[in-house]
Amino acid sequence: xxxRAARTSLLCAALSLGMAHVxxxxxxxxxxxxxxxARYVALTHELRCMQCQNESLxxxxxxxxxxxxxxxxxxxxxxxxxxxxxAWMSARYGDFILFRPRYSLRxxxxxxxxxxxxxxxxxxxxxxxxxxxxxxxxxxxPLEEDGQT
Amino acid sequence: xxxxxxxxxxxxLLAAVLAVGIRHSPEKGVIASPLLGxxxxxxxxxxxxxxxxxVRSADLKGHWYLFxxxxxWCGECRQEHETLLQVRRAAVLPIIGLDWKDDDAQxxxxxxxxGNPYQSVGTDHSGRVAIDWGVYGAPETFLVSPQGxxxxxxxxxxxxxxxxREILPRVSGLxxxxx
Numbered sequence: 209x210x211x212r213a214a215r216t217s218l219l220c221a222a223l224s225l226g227m228a229h230v231x232x233x234x235x236x237x238x239x240x241x242x243x244x245x246a247r248y249v250a251l252t253h254e255l256r257c258m259q260c261q262n263e264s265l266x267x268x269x270x271x272x273x274x275x276x277x278x279x280x281x282x283x284x285x286x287x288x289x290x291x292x293x294x295a296w297m298s299a300r301y302g303d304f305i306l307f308r309p310r311y312s313l314r315x316x317x318x319x320x321x322x323x324x325x326x327x328x329x330x331x332x333x334x335x336x337x338x339x340x341x342x343x344x345x346x347x348x349x350p351l352e353e354d355g356q357t
Numbered sequence: 358x359x360x361x362x363x364x365x366x367x368x369x370l371l372a373a374v375l376a377v378g379i380r381h382s383p384e385k386g387v388i389a390s391p392l393l394g395x396x397x398x399x400x401x402x403x404x405x406x407x408x409x410x411x412v413r414s415a416d417l418k419g420h421w422y423l424f425x426x427x428x429x430w431c432g433e434c435r436q437e438h439e440t441l442l443q444v445r446r447a448a449v450l451p452i453i454g455l456d457w458k459d460d461d462a463q464x465x466x467x468x469x470x471x472g473n474p475y476q477s478v479g480t481d482h483s484g485r486v487a488i489d490w491g492v493y494g495a496p497e498t499f500l501v502s503p504q505g506x507x508x509x510x511x512x513x514x515x516x517x518x519x520x521x522r523e524i525l526p527r528v529s530g531l532x533x534x535x536x
Contacts, residue, residue, distance in 0.1 A: 258388070258493035271458060272493060275484040300491040302391040 234269050237281055244284050251280050251290060254307045255297055264307065390491050392507045397424070397499070398489035402479030405456050405464055412453065412479035417501070421450040421528050424499040425475070425515075426487060428459040429467045431495040437514035441474035444520060450528060454478035457487050457495055500524055 235252065239245040249266065255276065257268035265273045265280070276297070283293050297305045303312070311319055392398070399414045425441065427434040441452060454475040456464045461480060468478075481487055490499065500509040508527050511519055 272484070275488060279488065299391060300488060301493065302388060302491070304388050 235266055235277060237277060239281065239284065247290060248281060248284055251284075251293060252277055255280070255294075256305045256307055258301055258305060388493070388512075390507070390510045392491055392499070393510060395507060397501045397505050397507050398486070400479065400486045400489070402455075402481060402486060405454070405461060405478040405480050406468070406473070407477070410477075412477045414505070417453065418505050419503050421503060422476075422501050423450060423452045423524070424455065424490070424501055425452050426455045426457050426490070426492050426495050426497045428457045428495050429463045430459065433514040434496045435471075437496055437516070438471050438474070440515045440517055440520060442472050443517060444515075445474040449525070451476035455486060455490075455492075456480045457492065458482060458484050500527055 237248065239248050252266035253264045255265045257263045257265050257270060257273040257276075259270045259272045260268050263273075265277050279296075280293060283296065288296075294306060298310075303309060309315065397414060400412070401414070402412045404410045404412050423444070444450075444452060452475050454477070456478050458481065464478070464480070468475075479486070490497075494512070496514060498511045498515050499507050502508050509523060511523065
């Protein structure tokens with residue numbers, strides 16, 4: 209049992225090491241300042257690769273993702289803010305490039321929908337409970353009558 | 358009565374929302390360009406065919422043109438090439454090519470072999486201009502007005518159908534008799 213657990217964890221470690229290597233191979237960029245590097249990593253993870261569409265810039269091996277990562281890097285080095293870079297990207301590729309969508313008039317209904325649905329649910333719930341409460345005494349009586357006969 | 362009417366009404370509402378969503382959903386994988394209705398991104402690029410000159414967006418102001426992004430590495434570009442040649446023969450508007458991240462010698466060979474539909478071709482080795490245009494896969498074609506505004510964008514191979522149905526009707530103020 210012990211041996212099996214040890215073997216499994218060893219396998220996991222080997223696999224994750226392998227993955228780390230792959231991730232490093234996709235994007236070897238290192239910025240001189242650790243703070244910039246952290247922002248670079250965060251930004252490239254929240255921008256979409258437009259060619260593969262379900263991968264972030266950081267994870268995608270395609271050419272266009274590399275070009276866009278280079279843009280992120282250059283603009284960070286030029287002192288641009290994260291919001292500047294996001295705006296720059298969405299001016300070219302649309303909001304679709306942002307994995308974390310922004311609030312806008314166009315998608316307001318999407319942001320509001322959960323609250324509205326919750327409200328509808330609460331109303332339905334309240335009505336059902338209220339109806340049940342008036343039903344309860346009525347249900348009770350026939351049972352007692354059954355017991356007597 | 359409301360017990361049944363309310364869920365039914367909700368169902369009809371949901372069905373209507375989904376129907377509209379399906380009807381208006383863009384073609385599979387095609388992303389609406391934020392450039393539509395906006396000024397075309399300016400560019401100055403070395404010309405593929407004429408090293409002494411540059412291809413400048415500023416020189417294109419004042420008349421309609423198609424901006425076509427292509428590359429010899431792109432399979433669909435070969436498919437649309439015949440349509441581009443037809444557009445050139447129609448002589449309604451010039452096509453400006455953007456040779457995207459390509460090898461110059463191969464691109465020149467491609468044009469010599471298949472025919473050159475372009476008035477001029479700019480080479481974009483770094484891909485910087487393509488990014489400004491929001492290009493995410495070749496081929497892509499933009500229609501730009503004389504005022505320099507992007508009027509229409511087509512993603513994927515251009516077909517004679519797209520040309521007659523989507524592009525030609527958008528081009529206004531053409532000399533009579535040219536279709």
